[in-house]
Amino acid sequence: MLRVLPSVARSLASSLSVRPLTSKAQAVTGEIVDQNRESRVIKTVLGAVNDQIEKGTHSRLFAVIYLHGKQFKVTAEDIIAVNTVMPVGIGETIRLNKILLAASTDFTLIGRPLLDQDLVRVYATVIERTLGHEYRIFKFRQRTRYQRSYFYRQNYTMLRINGIEIARPIDQ
Amino acid sequence: MRLTPLLRRSLSASVDQKLTFARLWAVFDAKHQNPFNSAELIANVLQGKDKPLYHYHTDCGDHVVVINCKDISLPWYEWKYRMYYHHTDYAGGASWTAAWEMHDKNPTKVLEKAVYRALPGDLTRRLRMSRLHLYADDSIPDEIKENITRQLRQLRKVPRKLDDIPEDERRSFPKLFDFPENHTL
Amino acid sequence: MVTLTSVLAHWVKTPANRYWKRRRVFIESGHFYGRSRNCYAIAIRRLEKAWTNAKHGRADLKKTTSQTWQSRISASTESLGLNYFPFAHGLAHQQVALGKKVLADLAWSEPRSFRSLVELARNDACKDPAHIGEPNENVILGSEGVDK
Amino acid sequence: MLWIISENRAECSTMNHYKPGFFLKEGFNNGMLQHVPSLARLTFKFCKSHGSSRFMREYIESEIMDLARQCPTAVIYLKPRRHRDPVVVAEYINGHKEELRCNPFSKQELIRWINLMTTTSGRPSNQKLLKYSATSSISIQGPWNPWVYKPTEENLEELPSERLSAAKATYPTATERVLDMVKTSQPR
Secondary structure, X not given: OOOOOHHHHHHHHHHHHHOOOOHHHHHOOOOOOOHHXXXXXXXXXXXXXXXXXXXXXXXXXXXXXXXXXXXXXXEOOOEEEEOOXXXXXXXXXXXXXXXXEEEOOOOEEEXXXXXXXXOEEEEEEEEEEEEEEEEEEEEEEOOOOEEEXXXXXXXXXXXXXXXXXXXXXOOO | OOOOHHHXXXXXXXXXXHHHOXXXXXXXXXXXXXXHHHHHHHHHHHHOOOOOOOOXXXXXXXXXXXXXXXXXXXXXXXXXXXXXXXXXXXXXXXXXXXXXXXXXXXXXXXXXXXXXXXXXXXXXXXXXXXXXXXXXXXXXOHHHHOOEEEEOOOOOOOOOOHHHOOHHHHHHOOOOOOOOOOOOO | OOOOOOOOHHHOOOHHHXXXXXXXXXXXXXXXXXXXXXXXXXXXXXXXXXXXXXXXXXXXXXXXXXXHHHHHHHHHHHHOOXXXXXXXXXXXXXXXXXXXXXXXXXXXXXXXXXXXXXXXXXXXXXXXXXXXXXXXXXOOOOOOOOOO | OOOOOOOOHHHOOOOOOOOOOEOOOOHHHOOOOOOOOOEEEEEEEEOOOOHHXXXXXXXXXXXXXXXXXXXXXXEEEEEEOOOXXXXXXXXXXXXXXXXXXXXXXXXXXXXXXXXXXXXXXXXXXXOOEOOOEEOOOOOOOOOOOOOOOOOHHHHOOOOOOXXXXXXXXXXXXXXXXXXXXXXXXXXX
């Protein structure tokens, strides 16, 4: 009786999408005894995922993106506030390339560390560039009548996530 | 009735919310357990630290029902040397009670005090203590037993007494060596 | 009478200047308790202390937030039979670069994805069984249409 | 007195400032299909002769045409009046109105502040951003609940049960190891 966790198979499948099956990836299948069965499992799992991607029957997708040193979990129609000034005009659409993870209800593609740029595409529109709240940095020394107040406001760029799409079958 | 996708999502969201924040009743068997180590486990469950939505401002802890409190086991000679201090606020009103004495008077008291100490000392402590239900033996009232949906694992194995082991199992146990005939035990 | 230029005009101690100077302080001390809300001499001292404390508070917030994330992640991994540090090491060894913030988010909002991450880390750590102990029996070993 | 005039009456009354934080929210899914600029009107109030309006006048002479080209959907008014500080008033499509006194600003600072007014989306300034992302679908796979990782056969068990209560050891005990050694050496 072959017993394999569906989630293991999922992560296996995702590792395949990034790089060919290495010995490290084979170690994942500790519970699978027979090599033929292993390849059959991979084929079945990949087939099931690819089938959903080709027909477009998968549910809403979400992705974990890496942007300006921070990670955001996003899905379509989200707004994120990035703590920087982006050299992009208001209303312009950009594509986010660094994607760490993309998933729907039935499968998870885990990047090691990043997913292939041609596989998953995330688009975003810059909708706003603004400043955060003003806060006071107060410096004070006892008995010397020294006190200074410095004021600071952070820059924020708001992005609207337009959509996430998986462009091709994951094992090609 | 056909629901629009948006409405369906919001309906299921409210159900999800109730499921996610459901308050469970867990049961813990204190038989042959160190009460001070067990108290840390129980305190974590009372605070909800075993949930991925834990936050120190969120009241997300579970109820814990502890059974067999009379069978706890203290390490070393702690029954004798662990003292519980009380002062009546009058002159000469100090008193020290040994753990064995406390246990004789109330078999749930040692564990209760251990959990009370393991919980953070803020305003939520009494509320969380009110969700702790201690019983000396394994009989639980029906109105509490019907709530229980979760079992906490014990921290150490309960050893078997020699009398509890059946005769044939005792005989089949391998003998590593034999005492010489003239050996006096 | 001394006439001043407009540059020096704000040096004059008029009742209006006194009012607005205090007004600026009371605006910020409005939520304090007792006389430090309405008495200027007390309010300004409390405010200075509050501003210096706020500096430490901004640093502490980052620390407590990170602790909360770690607590949430470990709560989820432990219910799947893996402790936090083997999980983190396993992910790092598998070159998965997800941070604490996102992992804590996935732990409660996307349990299936989180579970596959735990399995990935567990199988990495399985090479050294001393680190993970026995697999938790909470894990369902299923065969959802993959072995037929 | 023209300090910063605001719609918030609390700033001018004797109440204290209570500025609630805000969450990201954008009406009508702006930016999903098409981005609608939020700035509706921009009014420059200045004096033609006074020194305090000097940089404002310079800005109007050199930069205002670029600004008009940059935001074609906004209407720009010039409103000269005598011997008062220069002020820029921005009005947004959601009805919010922001006034900024520009006396101490140089031309370079003026460019930056006005650029900021064109790119923000009409919320009261200086409010604290409480969360750095906003989403309508918080969870796609269904959020965690206490039964997510729980094996279903546990539900059939009557609690308290000995099987689920028994402690699990990481390592075998000495007794178990000795028994194992005996078992393996039996054929001898």
